[in-house]
Amino acid sequence: MSSRADGAVAGVAAGAVTLGVAEVGAALLGRTVGSEGTPSPLLAVGGAFVDRTPAWLKDLAVTVFGTADKVALFVGMGLTLVIACAVLGEVAVRRRTVGLLLFALVGAVGMAAVLTRPGASAADAVPTLLGVLAGLGVLARLVAPATQPRSGMPSGATVPTRRSVLAWGGGLAVLGAVGIVAGRALARAGEVVEAAREAFRVPTVRRPVTVPAGAEQGVPGQATYLSPTDDFYRIDTALSVPQVDPATWRLRVHGMVDREVEIDLEELLDQPMVEALVTLCCVSNTVGGSLVGNAVWTGWPVRELLERAGVQDGADMVLSTSTDGFTAGTPLEVLTDDRNALLAVAMNGEPLPDRHGFPVRMVVPGLYGYVSATKWVVDLKVTTFAADEGYWTPRGWGERGPVKTASRIDVPRAGADLAAGPTVIAGVAWAQHRGIDKVELQVDDGPWEEAELALEPSVDSWRQWKLPWDPAQGEHTITVRATDGEGQTQTSEEVGVIPDGATGWHRVEVSVGA
Numbered sequence: 001m002s003s004r005a006d007g008a009v010a011g012v013a014a015g016a017v018t019l020g021v022a023e024v025g026a027a028l029l030g031r032t033v034g035s036e037g038t039p040s041p042l043l044a045v046g047g048a049f050v051d052r053t054p055a056w057l058k059d060l061a062v063t064v065f066g067t068a069d070k071v072a073l074f075v076g077m078g079l080t081l082v083i084a085c086a087v088l089g090e091v092a093v094r095r096r097t098v099g100l101l102l103f104a105l106v107g108a109v110g111m112a113a114v115l116t117r118p119g120a121s122a123a124d125a126v127p128t129l130l131g132v133l134a135g136l137g138v139l140a141r142l143v144a145p146a147t148q149p150r151s152g153m154p155s156g157a158t159v160p161t162r163r164s165v166l167a168w169g170g171g172l173a174v175l176g177a178v179g180i181v182a183g184r185a186l187a188r189a190g191e192v193v194e195a196a197r198e199a200f201r202v203p204t205v206r207r208p209v210t211v212p213a214g215a216e217q218g219v220p221g222q223a224t225y226l227s228p229t230d231d232f233y234r235i236d237t238a239l240s241v242p243q244v245d246p247a248t249w250r251l252r253v254h255g256m257v258d259r260e261v262e263i264d265l266e267e268l269l270d271q272p273m274v275e276a277l278v279t280l281c282c283v284s285n286t287v288g289g290s291l292v293g294n295a296v297w298t299g300w301p302v303r304e305l306l307e308r309a310g311v312q313d314g315a316d317m318v319l320s321t322s323t324d325g326f327t328a329g330t331p332l333e334v335l336t337d338d339r340n341a342l343l344a345v346a347m348n349g350e351p352l353p354d355r356h357g358f359p360v361r362m363v364v365p366g367l368y369g370y371v372s373a374t375k376w377v378v379d380l381k382v383t384t385f386a387a388d389e390g391y392w393t394p395r396g397w398g399e400r401g402p403v404k405t406a407s408r409i410d411v412p413r414a415g416a417d418l419a420a421g422p423t424v425i426a427g428v429a430w431a432q433h434r435g436i437d438k439v440e441l442q443v444d445d446g447p448w449e450e451a452e453l454a455l456e457p458s459v460d461s462w463r464q465w466k467l468p469w470d471p472a473q474g475e476h477t478i479t480v481r482a483t484d485g486e487g488q489t490q491t492s493e494e495v496g497v498i499p500d501g502a503t504g505w506h507r508v509e510v511s512v513g514a
């Protein structure tokens with residue numbers, strides 16, 4: 001006899017089998033035939049969801065979960081799926097055909113997600129299709145007895161009992177879950193790019209960057225001038241890190257150009273490479289936040305590639321596209337002026353890590369990453385802001401994203417309990433491509449005091465600052481503000497990250513003991 005619990009178990013088992021078969025199938029497809037798309041229904045649905053995330057929701061997710069927002073997405077998807085499958089199973093117990101049809105419908109949505117991901121081909125939907133068929137079979141079988149009593153069938157012989165529905169359903173659910181995990185693991189093992197990355201030789205440059213000792217004040221707790229690559233913040237819409245084989249990588253330049261250009265990696269590496277110190281920051285960085293980092297980037301100026309293609313009159317934007325479909329719309333002028341807007345192949349002297357865009361990404365001083373720093377870049381379209389828009393623009397973020405002047409107190413940390421005695425307030429300030437001319441600090445309602453600035457090896461990177469402090473006992477509020485190289489002092493107006501970056505002064509509260 002079936003009951004509601006049986007239905008829920010049957011539904012979850014069917015769902016797990018569907019995804020188990022689909023994920024293993026997707027991994028096998030990826031490893032044998034190879035796929036430009038996203039055959040995994042989990043990744044495809046997640047990706048489709050991310051792409052439909054409006055600005056406020058993305059902002060909320062980053063606020064609540066930080067850079068663990070992808071983990072949160074998968075946990076949320078998992079819970080939603082379990083509940084949805086349980087409900088479908090219960091429906092199927094009562095109305096078998098309706099339940100099976102609804103299950104097939106959900107499966108069709110998954111297939112639609114796979115087929116609409118960037119680079120998808122029809123073959124990508126096959127694993128999901130097989131999964132859905134297997135899931136339908138499981139569901140049909142497990143809910144069969146209660147809803148379709150067949151007269152004349154010797155009861156107990158082929159009709160599962162309640163116990164066997166639970167046992168079979170539970171077993172199949174576990175098997176499906178194993179399939180999901182195995183499929184994902186298999187897919188990751190297929191990511192062969194790591195070997196290519198190890199073989200990749202960072203090109204030499206005529207004028208290597210050296211960071212003068214004076215750029216580093218070395219106050220414990222202060223962000224180091226160069227951010228260690230392993231700790232460098234990561235932001236992107238990719239649910240699994242795109243794996244781009246350098247052997248097949250191509251960059252195409254087209255649109256409003258005199259001649260289309262396509263280069264491969266070998267050709268790119270043959271160009272005169274430059275090194276540049278550029279601080280990258282995210283438009284989602286809140287005041288005092290950590291979605292910002294500084295690195296040495298090695299690459300070929302985008303300007304030179306655009307010259308080769310010959311930009312036509314009237315163009316004002318370059319739409320760069322990643323292999324995973326992400327796009328950024330960058331004002332043409334910042335890619336053609338004399339700044340170091342790069343097609344970067346190395347970060348801090350090493351090949352780009354996969355998660356930072358291996359083998360090639362864009363790095364543009366002075367703009368937030370979402371309008372400029374396309375990782376895994378494969379396509380540059382010379383166009384206009386009137387005709388095209390980058391990924392985040394229709395999702396509620398500004399069309400242009402010039403970096404706003406910002407400063408951050410790293411030490412003392414907010415909420416710190418300090419012992420009495422002299423200490424140091426220290427941090428970083430940035431206004432990429434304008435540089436930082438002054439950093440001032442205010443303790444409580446006191447006068448603004450100028451901090452000591454470290455050397456600024458590049459106006460495109462952040463600048464460290466520090467100020468000795470001998471505080472009185474009690475609670476204190478420290479406020480920081482910076483002035484950029486054009487004499488503009490950071491505004492105190494508090495504005496959220498949407499649509500084009502937060503403003504306001506960073507403030508920390510500390511207490512000083514006896």
Ligand SMILES: Nc1nc2c(c(=O)[nH]1)N[C@H]1C(S)=C(S)[C@@H](COP(=O)(O)O)O[C@H]1N2
Binds near residue numbers: 237322323355372375
């Ligand atoms: N392909 C791709 N490139 C991308 C993004 C993305 O989602 N996909 N995000 C951009 C954003 S919003 C930022 S802030 C920077 C972050 O670069 P990082 O992860 O190397 O720090 O990458 C940019 N490049």
Ligand SMILES: [Mo]
Binds near residue numbers: 282
């Ligand atoms: Mo970003």
